[in-house]
Amino acid sequence: MNTEILGIVLIFLLAVALAIPLGKYIAKIFGEGKPFAEGFFAPIEKFIFRLSGINPNKQMTWKEHLKALLTINLIWFFWAMLLLMTQSYHFWNPDNNPSMSPDLAFNTAVSFLVNANLQHYSGETGLSYLSQLACITFLQFVTAATGIAACIVVFKAFKEKQGNLLGNFYDYFVKTVLRILLPISVITSVILVFSGVPMTFLGKANIQTIEGVAQQISRGPAAAMIAIKQAGTNGGGFFGVNSAHPLENPTYLTNILENLLIILIPIALIFALGYYLKNKKLSIMIFGVMTIGFLMLLIPSVMQEMQGNKKITDMGISQIHGSMEGKETRFGAAASAFWGVTTTVTSNGSVNAMHDSMTPLSGLSQLMGMMVNAFYGGVGVGFLNFYVFLILAVFISGLMVGRTPEFLGKKIEAREMKIAMLIALLHPLLILGGTALSSFLIVLHQYGWLNNPGYHGFSEMMYEYSSASANNGSGFEGLGDNTPFWNISTGVVLVLARFLPIIGPVAIAGLLAAKKQVPESAGTLKTDTGTFGVMIMAVILIIAALSFFPALTLGPLAEYFSL
């Protein structure tokens, strides 16, 4: 088989092979029994709690969890704004990069706060090294941990027979950072450093090339940041072009590592659920649905990229390596397409090739990955999104076969359904509303935002709002998005699309946990079967895919048929 195809098969298999033990480990951390290295982590955690004046054993209801989560997030927002707007005074700023304008700082602070990492700046010229570490890297850790902590609250609620005490938010948060994110990041950064990724506080290097031309080369403390940006489905790169940059992702081996990290924790959390509830069948069903959805998006994209751009084939040159505009030679077409789909189905958003230059059907797959946002999904929040679809599927199939809609022994009623439906519809509203608004403005005022004419220009705007609403962070980067309109409008979308889809599912789970558990009977709808998996997939297709279909025909589909 082709070495490029073998390469991406390897990434996927490695990710799943590592996700299973990691899932088991995560389930142990938050469940019963003594997790691995308890003796090492427990004293550190105790010390951190003492410094912070927190009692990690104080039980919280779902409302208290959300209060704690939102309060600490608000603090991080102000911290980020402060750092970004004072950069010119920072130490660790050898390239003398300037402070950000207020609207750009707002967009950047929000977008890292919500784990999206939409970047309307370029790392080389837009950030000090202090901001890279104390703002960006810091938020990449803590926001990933926020998502996972919220997911654990929901896991806990599933297990609850009848009650409303769901553990302690700070406890989940601290354990996630110390026991999951930091170890993965340390291992990864060490591998990256030895593969040639810089970890230095020196500024730009100035050299003369062998043709005698002056060349500048940006550097910085990149390795530490790149590790967590990949593992925490953050995606905001150290350098402007993210993991396409040879110093951010130097070899095919680092590409395998960085790409498998994109899907590692999202998949591990699905297995963690199975171990945690001692219900492996449920995990396998969820993993199966997600994987089928993922493959449906992946296969067309890989095929199209490897085939190349038809317009260039028509010019009579060779495209043996596929469509190479915006791609790096060391990764090739297949690995670039694979990354493109994995980064958009999860809410990672890092890139190793320019999505704007990919063939139309790849753009379609990437857009749909973000529109569904639950095929693996972001760390923690991916499962929360999937949970919304699952609740809808339980209700609809319950009605169809005339059984009481129940999930894990809890009856689903009007209140939970309303929340689920609102959350499911929020996403199309934000994406389509935003795209409609920007399309209207561009027709009205002829703004020079777009880098490409026609259908593709429309896709650039739709991609930006999809990325914002999915908290993804990748972009069709041709879009000139560092303007007050884009900074503020996507900033608002980012906030709404982060916190409401955390609040909704946590509320549903909390409400269900307080209900009395109904013992399973012959009348119970089985939710861990293949049949039910088909139902979930149908709900996802109806809600997510169909609401976006008209807009997709105007963008990538129209472009595909015009090739």
Next chain:
Amino acid sequence: MKTHILPALRLSLVFIIIIAFVYPAAIYGIAQLQKDKGEGSKISVKGKVVGFELIGQSFTQARYFQSRPSAVDYNGGGSGGSNKGPTNPEYLAQVEERIAAFQKENPTVNKPAIPSELVTASGSGLDPQISLEAALVQVDRIASTRNIGKEKIKKLVMDIENKPLFGLFGPSTINVLDLNIRLDALK
């Protein structure tokens, strides 16, 4: 909310110290063991630094192997792709121009032998590599400009080919800067 502000502030402070200072310091410390101390690996010729191993350069002279087109002209102070869409007419015209220019500089090459990566811009604008085919297709030009036998140059290219990982995974590549430095050393 009020009950959460103080603990949240203190917890944030603790984690800022751990994440922004302790963790990077540890990685920085480990990086000191790496051969370039984590500063990026430089390439020198006769004691003079001429480039970074991982950062591509622009080669405009006919006597050197060309790198791929770059949207940022190989300025490593930034990075960037063209972000041109696949059906953008302005972009397609630019590719046509590059093909014509390449044919002019390499008159012995047939159009169907030109690999597309030589006429399309890379993602980073700093791509240090080209494919084996993209190097071989330039051999004729180099040989006649430098008056060296084709076979000798072809052998040089084949010798420095980066094979797929473990011979199994990913594409094979040629580092252009490395190739050109060796080319200069060739007698």
